[in-house]
Amino acid sequence: MPETAKSRAASLAHLRSGDFAKGDPIPLPLTMASIFHSPGDATGYDQYGRFSNPTWHAVEHMLGHLEDAQCVAFPSGMAAISAAFFSLVKSGDRILLPSDGYHTTRALAERFLKPLGVAYDVRATSSMLDGGFAGYRMIFVETPSNPRLDICDIAAVAKAAHEQGAVLVVDNTTMTPFGQRPLDLGADIVVSADTKAINGHSDVLFGHVASRNPDIVARVRDWRETAGGIPGPFEAWLVHRGLETLEVRFDRMCSSAETIARRLKGHRSVSGLRFPGLEGDASNNLARAQMERFGFLISFELASEEKAEDFINNCALIESATSFGGVHSSAERRSKRGDAVPPGFVRLAIGCEPVEELWQAIETSLDRLGD
Numbered sequence: 252m253p254e255t256a257k258s259r260a261a262s263l264a265h266l267r268s269g270d271f272a273k274g275d276p277i278p279l280p281l282t283m284a285s286i287f288h289s290p291g292d293a294t295g296y297d298q299y300g301r302f303s304n305p306t307w308h309a310v311e312h313m314l315g316h317l318e319d320a321q322c323v324a325f326p327s328g329m330a331a332i333s334a335a336f337f338s339l340v341k342s343g344d345r346i347l348l349p350s351d352g353y354h355t356t357r358a359l360a361e362r363f364l365k366p367l368g369v370a371y372d373v374r375a376t377s378s379m380l381d382g383g384f385a386g387y388r389m390i391f392v393e394t395p396s397n398p399r400l401d402i403c404d405i406a407a408v409a410k411a412a413h414e415q416g417a418v419l420v421v422d423n424t425t426m427t428p429f430g431q432r433p434l435d436l437g438a439d440i441v442v443s444a445d446t447k448a449i450n451g452h453s454d455v456l457f458g459h460v461a462s463r464n465p466d467i468v469a470r471v472r473d474w475r476e477t478a479g480g481i482p483g484p485f486e487a488w489l490v491h492r493g494l495e496t497l498e499v500r501f502d503r504m505c506s507s508a509e510t511i512a513r514r515l516k517g518h519r520s521v522s523g524l525r526f527p528g529l530e531g532d533a534s535n536n537l538a539r540a541q542m543e544r545f546g547f548l549i550s551f552e553l554a555s556e557e558k559a560e561d562f563i564n565n566c567a568l569i570e571s572a573t574s575f576g577g578v579h580s581s582a583e584r585r586s587k588r589g590d591a592v593p594p595g596f597v598r599l600a601i602g603c604e605p606v607e608e609l610w611q612a613i614e615t616s617l618d619r620l621g622d
């Protein structure tokens with residue numbers, strides 16, 4: 252029987268039960284240890300905290316179950332992205348990045364890859380296939396792109412990248428494995444900021460790299476062990492706990508986002524609304540074809556910086572905060588983080604509040620803006 256999102260979700264909380272001995276705790280114990288009892292030869296068990304840790308194993312097992320791939324955990328999303336770059340590209344290589352994705356990925360290429368002799372170009376997500384991929388070692392996409400929510404065709408990009416001998420990396424942060432499955436569509440690597448929906452409680456930074464290619468996984472693991480950017484066991488334990496409720500939270504967040512996006516479309520203060528699930532959105536046709544859900548991010552414009560600030564700060568059920576994917580709905584005016592968007596551009600991240608109450612709070616705050 253093929254694994255579906257529901258069957259993966261159902262078995263997620265029971266992955267450890269096959270190994271239980273009588274009296275073992277059912278919830279995951281937290282192992283805070285830098286050293287382990289290590290007599291005799293040095294293979295096949297935990298020995299030192301930079302190499303491995305039982306709490307990481309458990310969270311990587313869960314992530315691997317969801318991705319249907321090997322997963323390597325990292326202390327942040329950027330640490331996972333750095334691992335994909337630094338373990339796979341070398342001086343003389345050229346890589347392609349999205350011009351409209353998370354800005355720190357481009358900053359990493361500009362400030363740290365370029366001085367090491369790795370060239371990079373940028374291309375808009377919606378036209379990622381235009382111009383082909385000749386000469387590139389790695390194509391990196393983020394779809395939907397953060398914050399404008401444009402989309403590219405992962406299967407078509409994977410095919411074109413492989414024809415040119417390039418590897419395709421997909422940043423799947425905004426979707427999680429329940430919303431979109433880039434490895435099933437032909438991507439070689441998924442990177443994810445598990446800081447967001449995967450942990451889901453806005454109390455931890457975390458990340459992972461997933462791949463079905465054992466050589467890639469070995470290089471990424473080697474990078475982690477050698478460079479030393481390892482996740483803390485306590486952070487891993489919290490992410491393990493967050494993963495146990497991911498399917499429930501993500502389902503609620505995506506369903507609420509669909510309702511709220513449709514209602515925002517009819518509000519007189521809102522323009523430039525983007526949500527991949529909306530009929531008529533530039534991303535909608537492709538989103539229907541390649542995404543399992545439409546996500547929980549919505550973007551739109553209000554008339555000015557002041558109106559956008561007032562909307563966010565006066566809404567009783569929205570926190571003014573960067574980041575997204577937590578149980579609290581939150582929003583941010585993205586031009587203040589340097590994104591190339593108008594001053595009144597708002598990225599709204601839908602959380603887990605009951606949808607009618609959340610919509611009432613959003614509508615009240617929008618209505619207060621006047622004309």
Ligand SMILES: Cc1ncc(COP(=O)(O)O)c(C=O)c1O
Nearest residue numbers: 327328329353397424444446456
């Ligand atoms: C799409 C995307 N990728 C990666 C990251 C980086 O994640 P972290 O802050 O955990 O390093 C972010 C953070 O906002 C993001 O939005």
